[in-house]
Amino acid sequence: xxxxxxxxxxxxxxxxxxxxxxxxxxxxxxxxxxxxxxxxxxxxxxxxxxxxxxxxxxxxxxxxxxxxxxxxxxxxxxxxxxxxxxxxxxxxxxxxxxxxxxxxxxxxxxxxxxxxxxxxxxxxxxxxxxxxxxxxxxxxxxxxxxxxx
Numbered sequence: 846x847x848x849x850x851x852x853x854x855x856x857x858x859x860x861x862x863x864x865x866x867x868x869x870x871x872x873x874x875x876x877x878x879x880x881x882x883x884x885x886x887x888x889x890x891x892x893x894x895x896x897x898x899x900x901x902x903x904x905x906x907x908x909x910x911x912x913x914x915x916x917x918x919x920x921x922x923x924x925x926x927x928x929x930x931x932x933x934x935x936x937x938x939x940x941x942x943x944x945x946x947x948x949x950x951x952x953x954x955x956x957x958x959x960x961x962x963x964x965x966x967x968x969x970x971x972x973x974x975x976x977x978x979x980x981x982x983x984x985x986x987x988x989x990x991x992x993x994x
């Protein structure tokens with residue numbers, strides 16, 4: 846989870862490859878901030894997919910912003926869920942957004958994402974200024990530790 850430009854897709858794909866898990870990108874393609882009413886049906890579809898995967902013994906990496914605690918609580922209904930927070934600030938993320946093209950999320954919405962963000966207290970927190978490989982290794986190490994604990 847994290848604001849747009851924090852690396853959810855890039856880190857998510859690399860993590861799924863490292864762990865041998867599936868990768869699902871969950872995103873909405875709109876040029877305006879969504880309301881909670883817009884999000885609930887979408888989160889419910891993600892939860893249904895997570896439950897389906899859990900029932901078959903599969904694991905997956907799912908990338909979505911999940912900026913509010915209530916969103917993460919809803920996602921937790923999907924089963925054995927662990928939240929990874931890709932943490933960064935506007936000074937780090939703004940240049941990333943300016944460099945990418947053809948993405949659904951305009952850079953102009955970044956301030957609204959930070960305004961909405963409720964930082965999680967119980968997540969694996971990763972500093973997005975680190976190289977992708979370092980981020981993935983830290984996440985994989987934390988997840989593997991939890992699986993064996």
